Amino acid sequence: MLYSNKDLKKLIIPLVIEQTLAIAVGMADTIMISVVGEAAVSGVSLVDTVNILLINIFSALATGGAVVAGHFLGQKHPEEASKAAWQIIMFATTLALAISVLFIGFHDQLLRLIFGKIDTDVMQSAKTYLIITAVSFSGLAIYNSCAAIFRSMNNAKVTMWISLLINAINITGNAICIFGLKWGVAGAAIPTTVSRFVGAIVIFCMMFNPKKPINFCGQIRFKFNGDLIKKILYIAVPNGMENSMFQLGKIMVLSAVATMGTSAIAANAVANTLASWNILAGQAINLALVSVSAVCVGAGEYKQARYYTRKLMAITIGVTAVISVIMYVSMPVLVKMYSLGPEAAKMATDVMRFHNIMVVLFWVPSFTLPNTLRSAGDVIWTMVIAILSMWIFRVGASYLFTYQFGLGLLGVWGAMVIDWVFRAICYIWRYRGHKWETAMNRQREQ
Template sequence: MRVGGESRLGRVPATPVPADPAGTRREILRLAVPAFLALVAEPLFLLADSAVVGHLGVAQLAGLGVASSVLLTAAGVFVFLAYGTTSVVARHLGAGSPRDAVAAGLDGLWLSLVLGAAAAVAVAVPAAWWAGRFGAGDAAVEQAATYLRVAALGLPGMLVVLAVTGVLRGLQDTRTPLITSVAGFTGNIALNVLFVYGLGWGIAGSAWGTVLAQTGMAVALVVVVLRAARRLGAPMRPHPYGVLRAAVGGVPLLVRTLALRAATLVTTAVAARYGDDALAAHQVVLTVWSFLAFALDALAIAAQAMTGRSLGAGDVDGARSVAATVARWGVVSGVVTGVVVLAVAPVAGRAFSSDPQVVGAAAGAFVAVAVSQWLSGYVFVVDGVLMGAGDTVWLAVAMVAALVVWAPLVLLLSRSGAALPGGFGHELAGLWVWFGAGFMALRAVGLWWRFRGDGWAVTGARR
């Protein structure tokens, strides 16, 4: 890959976002389509695990739900490695400093290795304790602990993938992560089937398949970035000040992500109160919801890269053009995906479980997800615009405020039983109604208020 020119891996432009609306739309699609396909491949890791493990039994699927919540939290809290790096790298690229762009990205890579090793230890050693925090049955807890002990080994690879993907997105390259994601997903499916069914390793086999696939992806992406750094003469050794700056700059996004993960953990904890069947169904719905979130996030990724590049070049009008376009597209995409979910809601659960109780509980929750998808489309995309602008402190404050208002209310209502509506056939559906109409709505209002103002559009190589 060559920054600012042609390569085997594609073109990485170092020019401002096109000024004309048609050019802006083409540029968004150029980045968003590969990003969409890559993001679809990422949650397919969990979808594949759920499909393979689900047919082992309810306890295994419920255990995977608990373990996945822990792992997604452990990896998800460090998503700033991708989002923050994209903004910083894109701003340097827009300012005409590709060497500084890659150097900043390498600081994030070194940071990801340190954080990944620490996270692996923090998850693997007390795996049984983590598994028991959700109130699931003994059988589900045992399965969750087994999965966690193995899957924690993949956390360093997961975080490296996040960091390097962020570097490439900032360099306006979304095709390389796509190629890597497709290869990783394909390998993950093959390894899952081999280990779980061929070798009879059960839920541990699914965890091993994911670990090996994620680690392979990390190695491949690191090779790509190191080659770019060598060509540009960027320093490849860890620079303490740069790594520290990357860590400090990521704190607001860490806070934002912790608040988001806390919201999903609250929903999992409430679902566990309804029994293992409801918890297993919740795992299915949460997996699909995460899949849809990643799919909608493709527009947000394009917005991050283009907004950061425009503001780095001092082009506020270009940034606003991108923001307005992706906001509209986000709502439309949410409507389309919502219609699809509504159409498959009655039967979607059968792909993950043959238990009629699990399938029935999931069906009602899917309807609730479908109704709120247009709102999710707006939230994910505008969130990406503000990340690309580096407006991370405001994002952190807004996310925490939404959680503080929503979480106590939903926990209180769930304890009263009847207060969570089951209008779609199950209490789990009521929980997802409150998540969409409560938490996501609060986020939408806050993002809309910030988006319509001028405080986020700060120009320069650094915010």
């Protein structure tokens, strides 16, 4: 077997800790900013939805680089893996810089285009947060790319420690800037930007270790390698389109939520933060599965890819069920931490308890299973299914439930579950066949 239980623990446990840190700090951020008021929470949550769209693009590029590097490692070609790693750093950083310039220069137009007419105080908070955090996109791109490469080397401990550093800077900075300096929304945005650049610098420097199978020693050439970029983008573009359409769909749904009032926006923001705890194990194992299955596919070991997929999915469902039970019982206490009004608190509690149940049943086959398909190069299928499901079920049903049936915020979250169910059916059907196993061979022939 390519991975022993010890190897899997070495990869997964640091990723779980890393995800826990990220979610905990995100939760603390929201709690801290809630002191400034519901308008600040709403403005930050709206911009975070846009920021997540960009994070997904950078993550897709990083995943493309990690999959290609993983294939080379499985084939015992570390030099080619290192070349692929450097190419993704250059490409992702260049793209991030271009997006930063666009977002800073046209922030007002972008926010009004996406969210339409919202309360003046909410819009002001959103502008402040967007301008400051947009500066950090290049740092975010570098960090995500390097982190994905370390995971492809089965070394998630590095990303865990750097994540700890990033989150420590972020949470300490928030405490100083929000409570001490009274900078409001800017007090939440500035530490986020600083922490991202610190993390990027540290992990980038660590890539110059010649003892690692993938490293940047001797790779610094400011010239794009067309063949490697093509291989990376073959994985990254469909994955990026899938993630981008997914997040764009969420923004469209959020536009419907925005019409429900400030309480609904705040409740949705809090529920999204709490929902992250439900899928904590899944998010960590998704990252691990990309690396594990890419190496298995690169080595031609498809049976092992299937074995590890089943094993990691079973672990994810079990851990998710335990977390859901704990959260369901403690939900009223968790919601109280956010200083919401009575109406917003009730909405947040209702949608989260609904989420606690549904996530155990449908989330894993919807979001964990397709990572094996992507690692084998079967990216077109997963992209088409994800985009169709997002726009037909999550977006379409959200507007139907909101405007036709008047189900409010709970209707929006119900539409999300319908999306999960459709994805799960399609991905399970695809996985049970064998077409995904030959996707990488077809790519090579092309």
